[in-house]
Amino acid sequence: MSILIDFGRDTEFSFERRLRGYLGAVARAVGVGLESCTLDAGTPAAAYIALDWRLSRFPGHDLALVWDEVHGWAAAIERATGATVLTYLGGEVCPEPRAVVRFLAAVRADDPDAGTPEAPVLREAGDHERLPATAPTGRS
Numbered sequence: 001m002s003i004l005i006d007f008g009r010d011t012e013f014s015f016e017r018r019l020r021g022y023l024g025a026v027a028r029a030v031g032v033g034l035e036s037c038t039l040d041a042g043t044p045a046a047a048y049i050a051l052d053w054r055l056s057r058f059p060g061h062d063l064a065l066v067w068d069e070v071h072g073w074a075a076a077i078e079r080a081t082g083a084t085v086l087t088y089l090g091g092e093v094c095p096e097p098r099a100v101v102r103f104l105a106a107v108r109a110d111d112p113d114a115g116t117p118e119a120p121v122l123r124e125a126g127d128h129e130r131l132p133a134t135a136p137t138g139r140s
Helices: 007-030 097-108
Strands: 037-040 046-055 058-068 072-079 082-088
Touching: 007 037, 007 046, 007 058, 007 097, 046 097, 058 082, 058 097, 072 097
Parallel strands: none
Antiparallel strands: 037 046, 046 058, 058 072, 072 082
């Protein structure tokens, strides 16, 4: 009997597991559970965290955090047509969860220096083996 090993699939499984752990760590840090999260481990990889908060300047729209492997984290508001990005955190693709918490606090405080309106290009999509998402244990 022979077995075909798909090394690419193993790499993607490892990446998805690490990314799920990272997303969970960020979600816990901002005070929500995994039920508020979605994850797309395709290319480009993306994630979404629904929040139960609204900004005073957008009273009819829920706030969310969105992430993708090219631009990193962003704060967005929910509209009928989908999420509209307000500002990007910038810096790193997968910053420490507490950096995301600080970013979110600044956005909620209407701090004009909270992030950047321009989408930063932090890396190219793909090559998930090298994406620095880490599991909650700190292992990559």
